[in-house]
Amino acid sequence: MIQFNNVTKSFGTHKVLDDLNLTIPAGKITFILGKSGEGKSVSIKHIMGLMKPNEGRIIVDGEDITDFDVEALRHYRKKFGMLFQMAALFDSLTVGENVLFPLREHVKSMTSAQMLKRVEEVLIQVGLPNIQHKYPPELSTGEKKRVGLARALVHRPKIILYDEPTTGMDPLVSEMIDELIVQLNQEEKALTSVVISHDLKAAMATAENLVFLYKGRIALAGSPDDFRASKDPIVRQFFAGKVEGPMEFL
Amino acid sequence: METSTKQLPSYSPLTLLRRGIELFGKKVIVVGKDLGSFLEFLKEVVKWTFRRPFRVGSLFQQLEFVGNQSLNIVLISALAVGAVFGLQIGAIFQIFRAESLMGAATGKALCMELAPLVTAVLITGRVGSAMTAEIATMKVNEQVDAMEAMAVDPVSYLVVPRVLASMLIVPLLCAVFIFIGVIGAYIAGVFLFNIDEGMFVEKIIRFVLPRDITRGIVKSFVFAIIMGALACRYGLKASGGAKGVGIATTNSVVTTLLSILFVDVVITYVQIVW
Numbered sequence: 001m002i003q004f005n006n007v008t009k010s011f012g013t014h015k016v017l018d019d020l021n022l023t024i025p026a027g028k029i030t031f032i033l034g035k036s037g038e039g040k041s042v043s044i045k046h047i048m049g050l051m052k053p054n055e056g057r058i059i060v061d062g063e064d065i066t067d068f069d070v071e072a073l074r075h076y077r078k079k080f081g082m083l084f085q086m087a088a089l090f091d092s093l094t095v096g097e098n099v100l101f102p103l104r105e106h107v108k109s110m111t112s113a114q115m116l117k118r119v120e121e122v123l124i125q126v127g128l129p130n131i132q133h134k135y136p137p138e139l140s141t142g143e144k145k146r147v148g149l150a151r152a153l154v155h156r157p158k159i160i161l162y163d164e165p166t167t168g169m170d171p172l173v174s175e176m177i178d179e180l181i182v183q184l185n186q187e188e189k190a191l192t193s194v195v196i197s198h199d200l201k202a203a204m205a206t207a208e209n210l211v212f213l214y215k216g217r218i219a220l221a222g223s224p225d226d227f228r229a230s231k232d233p234i235v236r237q238f239f240a241g242k243v244e245g246p247m248e249f250l
Numbered sequence: 251m252e253t254s255t256k257q258l259p260s261y262s263p264l265t266l267l268r269r270g271i272e273l274f275g276k277k278v279i280v281v282g283k284d285l286g287s288f289l290e291f292l293k294e295v296v297k298w299t300f301r302r303p304f305r306v307g308s309l310f311q312q313l314e315f316v317g318n319q320s321l322n323i324v325l326i327s328a329l330a331v332g333a334v335f336g337l338q339i340g341a342i343f344q345i346f347r348a349e350s351l352m353g354a355a356t357g358k359a360l361c362m363e364l365a366p367l368v369t370a371v372l373i374t375g376r377v378g379s380a381m382t383a384e385i386a387t388m389k390v391n392e393q394v395d396a397m398e399a400m401a402v403d404p405v406s407y408l409v410v411p412r413v414l415a416s417m418l419i420v421p422l423l424c425a426v427f428i429f430i431g432v433i434g435a436y437i438a439g440v441f442l443f444n445i446d447e448g449m450f451v452e453k454i455i456r457f458v459l460p461r462d463i464t465r466g467i468v469k470s471f472v473f474a475i476i477m478g479a480l481a482c483r484y485g486l487k488a489s490g491g492a493k494g495v496g497i498a499t500t501n502s503v504v505t506t507l508l509s510i511l512f513v514d515v516v517i518t519y520v521q522i523v524w
Contacts, residue, residue, distance in 0.1 A: 048398075048399050050395055050399065070403075076401075077398070077401040078401045080399065082396070082399040084395070086392060088392040089396075090388075091388075101400060101402075105303075105400065106400075106401060
């Protein structure tokens with residue numbers, strides 16, 4: 001379980017997270033929704049320890065990670081896989097080397113042959129067999145995302161964080177990734193998935209738990225059905241995708 | 251007719267002095283903080299240099315990039331610098347009928363100053379800028395974040411191989427620079443000033459001491475650390491897209507060159523006085 005207790009984060013005078021209290025249950029798919037600039041990516045970076053809050057505590061699996069030093073964070077991050085918004089593949093490495101990277105860095109119990117086999121497996125899992133030799137600039141945006149997902153999965157993490165996994169992709173690839181997210185959670189019951197997205201359709205179809213952020217706080221948290229039933233005007237406006245309404249655009 | 255005159259605020263000399271001191275103080279604090287964070291960064295580099303995993307593959311890649319790929323530019327520059335310096339010195343020495351000392355003077359200058367400095371400037375331009383641009387691009391494209399997210403320290407993966415490769419290769423390039431520079435001076439001396447070949451070589455052997463070469467190599471080693479560390483540091487601090495990469499690269503090159511010149515003065519003073 002991931003908990004944000006009264007977390008505040010500001011950049012200059014702009015408060016991105018404002019006394020945020022958030023609970024992400026273990027073993028479920030949680031979507032964090034909200035318009036741009038509401039602190040979704042910032043939240044995910046706090047979970048990874050890539051950012052520290054100005055105030056408040058972050059508890060992950062019962063451990064307070066807020067004051068972790070560099071060493072503790074490095075150890076802590078081994079339980080995560082993360083798919084970045086632009087995939088963040090290393091341009092100087094081939095696809096195979098990119099996917100192999102977390103294994104080569106941290107897994108001592110596997111032989112090289114086993115590692116390569118595992119790389120092949122995850123690439124097949126994301127629908128991209130036999131592209132190990134290619135370099136990231138040779139791939140389409142969708143392929144890069146799927147390779148990024150393969151890299152996030154390869155070391156069998158306990159928690160996977162997805163930063164806008166379907167942004168900029170065609171509907172077929174988007175659906176494929178959504179299905180993959182669900183499939184992964186079905187295969188590994190203990191896996192916690194946290195997805196940041198603007199894609200309402202995907203969120204309603206895939207999420208088990210939804211969190212809607214507005215002005216650095218939770219406007220609504222619950223199941224997709226709770227969201228459908230919500231009468232909150234801000235939530236309704238976001239769902240309707242309308243500019244007119246109570247939601248402020250800065 | 252009414253004329254409007256804009257009243258400029260007037261400050262007393264004491265106020266101006268106080269503001270001047272305030273501004274200067276602020277600058278000193280900023281520079282002090284930068285220096286402190288750079289030393290902290292160097293500490294991290296030293297820590298990861300002696301800590302597993304040792305990235306031998308990356309080190310060899312960087313050795314090839316810093317060394318092999320810079321060799322041509324060093325060879326051409328050394329030949330030109332040696333010849334030009336030889337010509338200048340030769341023309342001056344000719345006035346005193348001391349042309350035969352031209353080789354020795356050029357050799358000494360190459361060993362102690364020209365080779366380490368010019369090599370450092372060349373390597374900063376070719377290698378340092380490329381290092382900053384590459385790491386800065388990785389930073390703004392979230393590749394460095396991805397690395398940290400995968401529990402890999404960017405200092406260990408990106409910085410240490412680059413700094414180590416610079417430390418190992420730049421002094422060697424400096425030695426090559428000295429050798430080729432002397433050949434340049436030889437061409438200028440023997441073919442343009444008609445200095446006797448034997449005399450040219452004999453004076454070099456007599457006046458250019460092993461200590462002079464060591465001093466140059468030591469300088470070169472220090473310059474390499476400055477270049478490698480600053481290039482990586484600016485890369486890792488980059489932000490703000492393509493513009494940020496450009497700014498980081500420019501700042502890296504300018505700061506490296508100024509730092510090298512400043513440290514050169516200090517080292518030269520230490521070497522001469524002590």
